Amino acid sequence: xxxxxxxxxxxxxxxxxxxxxxxxxxxxxxxxxxxxxxxxxxxxxxxxxxxxxxxxxxxxxxxxxxxxxxxxxxxxxxxxxxxxxxxxxxxxxxxxxxxxxxxxxxxxxxxxxxxxxxxxxxxxxxxxxxxxxxxxxxxxxxxxxxxxxxxxxxxxxxxxxxxxxxxxxxxxxxxxxxxxxxxxxxxxxxxxxxxxxxxxxxxxxxxxxxxxxxxxxxxxxxxxxxxxxxxxxxxxxxxxxxxxxxxxxxxxxxxxxxxxxxxxxxxxxxxxxxxxxxxxxxxxxxxxxxxxxxxxxxxxxxxxxxxxxxxxxxxxx
Numbered sequence: 001x002x003x004x005x006x007x008x009x010x011x012x013x014x015x016x017x018x019x020x021x022x023x024x025x026x027x028x029x030x031x032x033x034x035x036x037x038x039x040x041x042x043x044x045x046x047x048x049x050x051x052x053x054x055x056x057x058x059x060x061x062x063x064x065x066x067x068x069x070x071x072x073x074x075x076x077x078x079x080x081x082x083x084x085x086x087x088x089x090x091x092x093x094x095x096x097x098x099x100x101x102x103x104x105x106x107x108x109x110x111x112x113x114x115x116x117x118x119x120x121x122x123x124x125x126x127x128x129x130x131x132x133x134x135x136x137x138x139x140x141x142x143x144x145x146x147x148x149x150x151x152x153x154x155x156x157x158x159x160x161x162x163x164x165x166x167x168x169x170x171x172x173x174x175x176x177x178x179x180x181x182x183x184x185x186x187x188x189x190x191x192x193x194x195x196x197x198x199x200x201x202x203x204x205x206x207x208x209x210x211x212x213x214x215x216x217x218x219x220x221x222x223x224x225x226x227x228x229x230x231x232x233x234x235x236x237x238x239x240x241x242x243x244x245x246x247x248x249x250x251x252x253x254x255x256x257x258x259x260x261x262x263x264x265x266x267x268x269x270x271x272x273x274x275x276x277x278x279x280x281x282x283x284x285x286x287x288x289x290x291x292x293x294x295x296x297x298x299x300x301x302x303x304x305x306x307x308x309x310x311x312x313x314x315x316x317x
Contacts, residue, residue, distance in 0.1 A: 013218035014198070014209065016225070017138060023048075023128040023190065028183050029102065030111045031123040033058075037115030038087030038094035047081040047127050048139065050190050054168040056121030060086050066145060073150025073164045077193045079142035081127070088121060097125075109179045124167065126186055133270035134225060138194070141209050143201070146193045163189065211255035216241040220252065224264055228271055229291035232264045269305040272298070276314040283310045 026047065031039075033056075041049060043063070051060065057071040062084040070076055078084060085094045102110035130136055150164065167185045198204045205213065212218040220237045223230075230236075237260055238248035252260050268290045275286045287298030302310045 013222040014212040016222055017134045017212055018191075018195070023187050024131050025108055025183055025187070026127045026129060028109045028124065028126040028179075028186060030109075030182070031121075031125055032111065032113045033088070033121045033123065034115035035088040035118030035121075036092040037121070038085060038089075038092035039097040039100070039114065040085050040094040041083065041097050041125075043083035044081035044127050047129050048190065049078040049081055049084070050126050050128070050186065050193075051076045051086070052124040052164075052167060052186060052189055054122045054124060054164070056119065058086055058088055058121050058123075059090070060084055062145060064144070068145060068147050070147070071150065072168075073161070075148040075189050075193050077146040077148075077190055078144065079139050079146065079194075080144060082144050086123075088115075088119065105179055109183065122168075124182060124186055126183075128187070128190065131274065133267065133274065136270070137208050141204070141207050142194065142197060143203070146197050148189075148193050148196055160192075208256060211252075214251075214255055216243055216248070217252050217255050220248070220260070221256075221263070224267055228264075228268050229289060231291060232260070234260050265301060265305060269302060272302055272310070273306070273313065276310060279314070283314075286310070 033039075051070070053070050053072050053074045053076075055072050057069065060068045060070060060076055062078065062082045064082070068076060087094055097112070100112060100114055102112050104110045130139055148160075150160070163185060167182060167189075170181050170185070198209060204210065212221060219241050223237070223240055224232060234249050235245050237252075238245045241248065243251070249260060252258075252263070256263055258266065272286055272290060275281050275289070276283075281289070283299070284295045287295045290298065292298035292301065299310055302308075302313070306313060
């Protein structure tokens, strides 16, 4: 295995985790809707739904019954891909959005025009995935729905109105590169919504995100993320953060909800599944990059964690 330079850790492990919050856009849609209108947006496993309101107002209701009234300038993110409906009025029919005709600009970008010709509402909607394990760990911690209201944005978000204005302008004119601009602005807004939750919700002080905020445990997690190939033990991790073995183990388990050993193994297996999916490295190479002494040792660990052999997992991706 080729040695990688030992890049110094950045001061904030949470910021390092956010560095990996990169999206793989599956589908983006500019929706031009006129009253009466309604759409059903079904659950999307392992995905994130989002909506950006560029004009008008409407109501979103997830399948659990949580209702959210949104207006121009608002952003709504459903981090777990929860099914939901959107409509101008509760009496409006809500057909499945994928059954409605779309004008496809590209394979990943379309325009939806739907409704009865009345009061207009314009949305940018999309479904994205987060590929890196650190990003997926963060997504698991998020609530079912995040709503960023333009009317209630914080004083340090002066940029927000300008960004929304740019998005509205791009969606109402046809210009070269418009699709690329809109999709990238959407990605920025989704990440900003996640950062807003981290900054404002008390729940962000708990669990994995809270552990990253802890100076000692966050540093240990960052080291595991950066160097999954190292032979990490409770002792070596405790030494890394200048804690006693027992004190470190107890604090790590209390904050993360797993023992250090379980976290190391789980992190390696998440990376392994991504590497198997990418298909660039052999199973032996993956084992080496994740710190296993042999392909057999890696295969045993992988099967114990996932219930499948690596070769079967690769074929089933």
